[in-house]
Amino acid sequence: MNNHDIVSLLIICQLAAPAATVALVGVPALLGRPPSERATALIVGGGFAAGFIAGLLTLAVLAARGFVPEIVHLGSWFSVGHHEASIELVADALSVPYVCFSTGLCGLVNAFARKYLHREPGFTRFFLLLAVFGTGMNLMVLAGSIDVLFAGWELLGISSTLLIGFFLERGNAVRAAMRAFATYRVCDVGLLAAAVMVHRAVGSGDFNRLFGENWPHGTCLVPAATATIVSLLLVFAAMGKSAQVPFSGWLPQAMEGPTPSSAIFYGALSIHAGAYVLLRCEALLEQAPLAQWVLIVIGLGTALHANVVGRVQTDLKSMLAYASMTQSGLIFAEIGFGWRIIPLVHVISHAILRSLQILRSPSALHDRHELEAALGGHPGADRWALGRWLPEELQARLYRIALDRGFEQMVVGRLFVVPFLWLLESAAELERRWLALLSGSAGPGGRRS
Amino acid sequence: MTGTSDGCLLAAAAITVAAPLLGSAAMALGFRRGSPRLFVVAVALVSLLSSLAITMLWSQTDGVPFVFGDRLGGGRLVCIDGITAVLLPYVALVEMSILLVAPRRALEQSSVTRLLFGAAATFAVFLTSHPLLLIVLWCATVLPNWQSVRSTPGGGAAARVFAIAMSAALVCMAVGTVLLVVDPPWAAAPGWVGSAGGWLVALAVMIRKGIFPFHSWYPALFSGATMSTALAATMPQVASYTAVRLLIGHVDHPEGVAAELIVLSQMALITATYGAALAIVQRDLRSLIGTLAMSQSALVLGGLAGTLPMELNGAFCVWISSGLALTGIGLVSWALESRAGPIRLDTRDGSGMRRSWPRFSCSSAWLGSACLARSPSWPTT
Numbered sequence: 052m053n054n055h056d057i058v059s060l061l062i063i064c065q066l067a068a069p070a071a072t073v074a075l076v077g078v079p080a081l082l083g084r085p086p087s088e089r090a091t092a093l094i095v096g097g098g099f100a101a102g103f104i105a106g107l108l109t110l111a112v113l114a115a116r117g118f119v120p121e122i123v124h125l126g127s128w129f130s131v132g133h134h135e136a137s138i139e140l141v142a143d144a145l146s147v148p149y150v151c152f153s154t155g156l157c158g159l160v161n162a163f164a165r166k167y168l169h170r171e172p173g174f175t176r177f178f179l180l181l182a183v184f185g186t187g188m189n190l191m192v193l194a195g196s197i198d199v200l201f202a203g204w205e206l207l208g209i210s211s212t213l214l215i216g217f218f219l220e221r222g223n224a225v226r227a228a229m230r231a232f233a234t235y236r237v238c239d240v241g242l243l244a245a246a247v248m249v250h251r252a253v254g255s256g257d258f259n260r261l262f263g264e265n266w267p268h269g270t271c272l273v274p275a276a277t278a279t280i281v282s283l284l285l286v287f288a289a290m291g292k293s294a295q296v297p298f299s300g301w302l303p304q305a306m307e308g309p310t311p312s313s314a315i316f317y318g319a320l321s322i323h324a325g326a327y328v329l330l331r332c333e334a335l336l337e338q339a340p341l342a343q344w345v346l347i348v349i350g351l352g353t354a355l356h357a358n359v360v361g362r363v364q365t366d367l368k369s370m371l372a373y374a375s376m377t378q379s380g381l382i383f384a385e386i387g388f389g390w391r392i393i394p395l396v397h398v399i400s401h402a403i404l405r406s407l408q409i410l411r412s413p414s415a416l417h418d419r420h421e422l423e424a425a426l427g428g429h430p431g432a433d434r435w436a437l438g439r440w441l442p443e444e445l446q447a448r449l450y451r452i453a454l455d456r457g458f459e460q461m462v463v464g465r466l467f468v469v470p471f472l473w474l475l476e477s478a479a480e481l482e483r484r485w486l487a488l489l490s491g492s493a494g495p496g497g498r499r500s
Numbered sequence: 501m502t503g504t505s506d507g508c509l510l511a512a513a514a515i516t517v518a519a520p521l522l523g524s525a526a527m528a529l530g531f532r533r534g535s536p537r538l539f540v541v542a543v544a545l546v547s548l549l550s551s552l553a554i555t556m557l558w559s560q561t562d563g564v565p566f567v568f569g570d571r572l573g574g575g576r577l578v579c580i581d582g583i584t585a586v587l588l589p590y591v592a593l594v595e596m597s598i599l600l601v602a603p604r605r606a607l608e609q610s611s612v613t614r615l616l617f618g619a620a621a622t623f624a625v626f627l628t629s630h631p632l633l634l635i636v637l638w639c640a641t642v643l644p645n646w647q648s649v650r651s652t653p654g655g656g657a658a659a660r661v662f663a664i665a666m667s668a669a670l671v672c673m674a675v676g677t678v679l680l681v682v683d684p685p686w687a688a689a690p691g692w693v694g695s696a697g698g699w700l701v702a703l704a705v706m707i708r709k710g711i712f713p714f715h716s717w718y719p720a721l722f723s724g725a726t727m728s729t730a731l732a733a734t735m736p737q738v739a740s741y742t743a744v745r746l747l748i749g750h751v752d753h754p755e756g757v758a759a760e761l762i763v764l765s766q767m768a769l770i771t772a773t774y775g776a777a778l779a780i781v782q783r784d785l786r787s788l789i790g791t792l793a794m795s796q797s798a799l800v801l802g803g804l805a806g807t808l809p810m811e812l813n814g815a816f817c818v819w820i821s822s823g824l825a826l827t828g829i830g831l832v833s834w835a836l837e838s839r840a841g842p843i844r845l846d847t848r849d850g851s852g853m854r855r856s857w858p859r860f861s862c863s864s865a866w867l868g869s870a871c872l873a874r875s876p877s878w879p880t881t
Contacts, residue, residue, distance in 0.1 A: 475781040482778070486716050489664060490657035 058112055058121040062140050062193060064105040065150050069157075069185035072098035076179050085175040092165035095178045099158035099185055106151035109142055118144040120265055122195055135255045139195030145266045145330060145395065149192045152399050156319050156406060157185045163410055164311035173217055177309060180217075184210040188320055192327065196256040197246045200331075204242060204324065207292070208235040211321050214312040215305045227304035234301045238291020242328075245284035252277045262334035267391035269334030278335045282342035285332055286349070289325025293379045296353045300460050302376055306368040310413055313368065318405035322375055323398045326382045330398075333391055343387045350383030356457045363453040367412045375405050509557050509566050509580055515550040516588065517623045519543050520595070524616035533609050537599075540612055544596035547623060551588040558585040575629035575745060583744060583816075588626050590820045591736045594827050595619040598728045601831045603838040606726055610651070614644035615728060622736045629745045631677045638673055638708075641738055642666045648729040649721065658717075658724025665717035669707035673742070676700025680746060701746050702760035708739035709801060710794050711764070712771040718797075719778075722790030727834035734793055735823045740800050748804065765805030771798035785833050785843040789826065796822035 072095045079086055086094065113121070120143035128136040161181060168174050187206025194200035212235065216228030246256055252273050253260040261281075262269040271278050289295070294302035294317075302322070306313050316322070329336065329346070336342055354377045361373025378401045385394040411418060422430060438446060452458065523543035526532075532539045558566070558580055569577025599607075599615065621640035628634060646666060650659040679697025705711075710718030722730045747761050775795025782788040796818065803815025837843060 472781065475777055478774075479778055479781045482716065482719075486657075486661060486720055489661045489716060490720070491660065492657040 054112060054116065055121060058109055058142055059123045061105045061109040061112070062121070062123050062142050063125075065102045065109070065154070066140070066186070066189050066193060068101035068105065069095075069098040069154070069182050069189060072182040073179065073186060076175060076182065080175050080179065088165070088169065088174055091175055091178045092161060095182050096158055096161040096165075098182060099154050099161055102154040102185070102189060103151060103158055106147060106154055110147045110151060113142060113144070113147055118265065120144075122259065128198065135257075136198045136250075137196055137255065137257060138199055139257055140193040140199070141195035141258065142193070143266050146192050148395075148399075149327065150189055152402070153188045153192060153320050154185065156315060156402065157181065157188070160311045160315045160406070160410070163314075164309070167311055167413075168309060171309075177214070177217065177312070180210045180214050181312070181315070184214075184315070184321075188324075191324065194331075195258055197242075197249050197258070198256040200328065201242055201246055204239070204288075204292070204328075207321055207324055208232070208239065211235070211305075211316050214316065215308045217308050217312065221307070223304075224307040227301070227307040231301040231305050234291050234298050238288050238298060241284045241287030241289075241291075245281050245288065248277065248281050248284065252281075258331070261332070264334075266331075267333060269337075271334045271338035273335070273338075275338050278338035279341055282332065282335045282339035283345065285328055285335070286342055286345055289329055289383075290349060291325075293322055293325030293383065294353075294376050295325075295349050295380060295383060296356050296457075297459060297463050299353060299357070299376055300456075300463065303364075303369045303372040303456075306372055310368075310409060314406040314409035317372060318375055318409040319402035322379050323382070323402060326379065326386060326394060326398055329383070329386045330391065330394060333386070336386070337389060343389065346387030347384050350380045350385075350387055353377075353380030353383065355380075356459070359449055360453045360456050363450065367415050368409070371405065371409055371412060374408075375401075378405070505557055505561065506566060509554060510568060510578065512550045512553045512557065513578055513580065513627050516547050516554065516592070517620050517627065519546040519550070519620075520616040520623065521620040524613050524620060527609055527613040527616060530609070536607055536609070536612050537604070540599045540607070540616065541596065543616065544592070544599045544619070547619070548589065548592040548596050551592040551623070554580060555585045555589055558582075569630065575631050575634075577630050577633060578627055579629035579745075580627065583741070584626055586816060587741065587819070588623065590823060591622055591626055594731065594735045594823060595622070597827055597831060598731055601835065602728050603834065605838075606728055611648055611726070611728070614648050615732060618644040618732055622732075622738060625738050626736070626741060631681050631746060634742055634745065635670075635674050635677050638670055638738065638742075641733075642670065645725075645729055645733040649725040652725050652729070655724040658720045661717045661720045662725075665707055665710075665714065668714075669704045669739075672700045672707065673704035676702075676704055677746065698747065698760045701742070702764050705739045705743045705747075705801070706764065706767060708742075709737070709768075709797060710734075710771070711767050711798055711801065712774055715771060715775070715794055718794040719787055719790030722786050722793065722830075723784075727786075727830050727837075730790070731827055731830050734797065735827050737797060737800060737819060737823065740797075740804065740819065743801065743804055761805035765802045768798040768801035768805075771795065772802060783845055785837075785845060788845060789830055789833060793826050793830075796826060 075094050075098075076086060076091055085091070113119070120141055123140040123142070125138040125140065128138055161178070164177060164181070168177055171177070183206055187203045187210060189203070191200055191203025191207060194203055212228050212232040215231050216225045218224045249256055249261060261273055262271050264270045273281075291298045302317060305317055308316070336346070357373045357376035357380060361370055361377065364370040364373060378397070382394045382397050382401070385397060441449070455461070520543055523540060527536060527540070563582065565579060565581035567576040567579050595615075599612075618641055621637050621644075625634065625637045625641065628637070646659060646662055649655045649662050652658075676697045676699070679693050680701060681697075683691050683694035683697065707714040710716075718734065721733060725733075743761070743764065747764075772795045775791045775793075775798060779788050779791040779795065782791055799822070800815050800819045803811045803818065805811075833843065
């Protein structure tokens, strides 16, 4: 068995381990005999642990060989003429550390959730969705082609939506899930269109046909015009998943989900999925200065917006959501500046810190009391350093804007959502009238079967 | 291809069509009137197995189409090629799913008779490329569905809309096909007659497939008819098959893709977008499924006019995957409706019902996902 075979086996293990847990927990649950809480947590945790260990071993093998990328060809989804949609995974300096970190975090959240969700009616469902998320995350990170990346991206979106609406008896949770789902759907169009563009341009979705050399020193192999269009589409897709302005309204609402899922999705991994995709396609971005400028503007705009709005939030989870958004915006800007290692380090460090903060959020009051007891008094208010330099009137205005969350929802609603829905409602009304005319009645409805 | 496998293919084709036809006759005569489920599912299973046998037998050949009967207008009475081999099991699976899952009260004698007769006609459509036979079979697939819609309580209005649309489609199909046969557009010196025939067939396909602006009957059927009728009438996509047989023949010719197909594909893309957009503002589950089905079905036609083999393969992939997924969604919603009444999307009545049907809905999701993952690189020659 040579090095390539070993790495291939380890990469498949990273993907197969969490995927197998979906079947191990899901099939008995479907048959009406879900495993016990202990068994569920052990199975899912075992899958993540196996993935994590496989990731570490891959990292060691790759490091010993100077991080020369290994491509694992799992077969071809379909191949017609010169076109091919291949199923390829890649192990390189970006994907393998990212898999280690994501499976490690998933394992930690798994351990936390076992006690946190004890005797919760949706216990099995939560762990099943966590396993789906882990599989999707690994699939996306290890993807060697845009088709595989899209599959992982969608698994992320579905599991994220279902976990936001985990408490389905609460109206707010279901509405928040719908909001997130709608945002994902709109922005996923970008990734889908990018995949179509890539296939059109190079006859395949493989990344090694788009850019050569090893990450982070990739070189773009497609013309600048193609690179610009694909990059802009990828930026659009990433904006939705990473909650960038003006698609950021869903993130604070997404905290309706259980705390462990909020930690893993909106503090750690899902929120950085967009950044990961952009880092993966860094060579394309380098060839597309327009997309880089767009990234910088959007990233800095999001960071400013989230920082100002986050300061006036009165509940801890909303504050954390806006803090995540701020960091995510900064990471976007860093990618826009053409940096590679800094955003990767930023992503990993932010994810670890934020998931810890979110997991600790249910006991924040207790922590605060402990802190005050230790200090022997109130620790004092955390003032905004920049506030000293701003005139009073501007501070008051900013405060007003922040209270209304930057009017983001209002602007997006009035400018896009309301006119769009009005148009659709009008079309549906016209359809109803036309049907009534055709059928010679008030409409074709009626009782069925 | 050997004579033995020719005979086997022909026998399998005959069984596929004859099983539901005989089943329909038996039901009409009152056989197992009380509890027909086992019988009709067995009949559907026979068709499914024989259609799979066709696929297997055909896959062992070198891709040479099996034809039987006189040549007319480029078509044969029985034509088994890659298209048939791929689509026939799909149609059989859809028909069997409907019969397997239909609530007991939907399985009364007359509706089952019509359902089986319609299934036999649909199988026959997918086994022929004969233009005149296609006209007859179009009628045979429409009539039982129309009768079913008409007999549905409160379905009179939908039946009328369906009748208007299908009558128009049948007239266009009949006239257009005859013109195509008289003056084939792929002949050495095609005249205006053949061209007019092509456009009429394209119009018939547009109406039968619910392509904008002839789409109104599609969601109306889902709203006003039983789910079995709606699914049986729309999911096999008889019109797409007709487009493949009568219009894609042009692709082999120096002119390239027929102009009708280009217009069809553009209108289909408009319909796909429009249907998906309309689905957003639907307030009941049936209308939602209807508009969604209209959108997905239009996508198939969009790919059929493609100049690249990939686009054609994509169209076949969407045909099967979206058809099975929508059939699954339709059947799940039917099962829920039969327990809880019509489901409105703007209320919370539906919450909690998933607890009663997780296995079924997950199976549908699996089926849909599995079909998407299946390699669509089947030969389509």
